[in-house]
Amino acid sequence: MSVARTIAPHDGLPDSAYAPVVRAIDDAAAADAHVHAVVSEGLNRLGAAFASRSEAQRVRALGAMESSEFFRLARGKTLGILYDSPAAYAYFGYQGEAFSKGGYLTRGFNDLKWLPDVPPQDSGPVP
Amino acid sequence: MTLIAQDDANAVVIIGSGAGGGVLAHELTRRGIKVVLIEAGARQSLASFSQNPGKAFEQLSWLDPRTSSGTWTVPQDYPGLPSWTCKTVGGTTVHWTAAAPRLNPWELRARTAYGAVPGTSLIDWPLEYAELERYYGLAEQRMVVTRRHGNPGLPASSNFKVMYNGARRIGYKRVHTGYMAINSRPADDRAFCIQQGFCIQGCKTGAKWSTLYTEVPRAEATGHLDLRIQCQAVRIEHAKDGRVTAVIYRDPQGVEQSQKARLVCVACNSVETARLLLLSESARHPHGLANSSDQVGRNFCHHVAGFIWGAFEKPIHFYRGTTLAGIIEDEIRNDPARGFVGGYHLELAALDLPSLPLAGFPCTTWGPDLAFFMDHYARLSGMLINGEDMPRSTNRISLNPAVRDRFGLPVANIHCDEHPNDAAMRAHAQRQGKAVYEAVDAVAVTFSRQTPATHNMCTARMSADPAEGVTDAHGRTHDVPNLFISDGSALSTPGSANPTLTIVALALRQADYIARQMRAHDL
């Protein structure tokens, strides 16, 4: 959990958002002896005190392992899973597919107001 | 459904139904020529496209293994995916984001224009620009490209407004919503774009041109097309006289089948096209079919490509709107004073939330840096660099016997060492992109490194001198008179334009040529 929280630190996200990442790593380790060895060796190297360290210390500890198979696995699972849930969509402000609602054409595709509009010759008519 | 007998030696066999193969199949069948179209992937439809980015990727992408080597950063950042293409009816035109710019005249004379750049294998195209231009016009009309032939541009999205204002503020002049093969109004019996931003996942309105729902069904409607889906070509056979005679493929059950052929056109997208030729070695062609020059698989180009992300204080919602509809054209010029030869495009870009951390950043981005940009997800703006990369004979597709696909055949290895010209161009483009965003008060700007090769080119290139390439100016191989290359492999050099319009233009031209030669009994 603290490894995932160090790789992708979003203080506003609850532990429940990170739980599927931990589960996926556990499942992968349970299914494959090599992955199991990689994970336990990686966790051993980090040590039991890892979770209680400061963020800067955790970043340094993981950074020292950046090229290890353990880190690549942990990073891949964290990035692949954390941002792909309804909770993450809501938290980061992503509205997902819009086809079922008629696209963003009528739902704010050009609603930015803090810069001037693009003149017609460089844009095109809204259908 | 039309059936052509497997022992019908009069059939034209096209392998691959993407940009090149799909267009060629339609052009030949509409002239009454019998075509067997062999496609490795399954067939999807507007209704079956998944709206979950991860599932769409699995539904459409070529996931058979490929390996990679060399000094480029792709093996680190995208292990297992050195090249990103589709395996489905329609090929990568199902994934593509439909930017359809033209090459420029000097880009067809790269060797002359750039001189003898050390460590490159640059050549000039064996084709006059005026000739290509004529087919560009036909291709654009067929694909309904915006800003061409009276087609209106696409309307600017919020993401483009940011890019546009920044670009204008630093003095760029040619900035607009691009030349897109996407309907800005209903046309070609297809709907208009509703700005949903799922262009890569398969456009559910059909506003985006794809051979899946244009060329392929129109070819079927002629009654002259026999489309064989989930059939993978594994070998092309030839007779004693050197002419190709049949294509060996695995049917959906994995059983080996043979289709006789009057002529064969290979359009498997550069990596697989080179692999298929290399797999088709024989006593007569010991280094692979049509490879007496040893150029098959070499000179692999993929464009200098990478993302630029700007984070802002105010909301943008860059995922709303057509993914790639925006371009800065000012850097498309050959000006060695910038420290490199050739030019580059800056194009609008956005990624959905789950894909951004996986595809948008180098593997070295994690921790607080990653969190900062992800926390700004709704306040990000994005651009894609697309520049001319330098061909090198050592950047190549070769067979990797250590890794095999499910048929037991060696997979393709992609070897790339980045040329210093590519690195200099990338650094320049990143500086310019950063300046664009800083001109509109970005709080931070970051970059990806080289992205997986979505543009695969030049691995069976056209050349005037048979020793320097694989085909002539019509894509007809120098070695084998009835074997054609009909996809991006045939580009002599990559130029700076996204390649698909050029692939389609060359396929249209090749279809004219094949039909003419068949009538003249040359084929």
Ligand SMILES: Cc1cc2nc3c(=O)[nH]c(=O)nc-3n(C[C@H](O)[C@H](O)[C@H](O)COP(=O)(O)OP(=O)(O)OC[C@H]3O[C@@H](n4cnc5c(N)ncnc54)[C@H](O)[C@@H]3O)c2cc1C
């Ligand atoms: C995400 C993404 C975005 C892109 N955006 C753009 C863009 O904006 N503009 C642009 O110009 N280009 C873009 N491209 C690139 C564009 O998709 C390709 O240039 C174009 O589709 C290449 O055409 P092709 O005919 O060479 O190959 P493809 O379209 O890839 O077709 C090849 C077909 O051959 C089949 N095949 C391969 N091997 C075999 C075999 N052995 N037997 C049978 N069938 C086989 C494949 O399954 C595939 O269907 C993009 C690509 C990607 C991935």
Ligand code: SF4
């Ligand atoms: S944005 Fe337009 S082109 Fe892209 S998927 Fe939506 S409708 Fe299709």
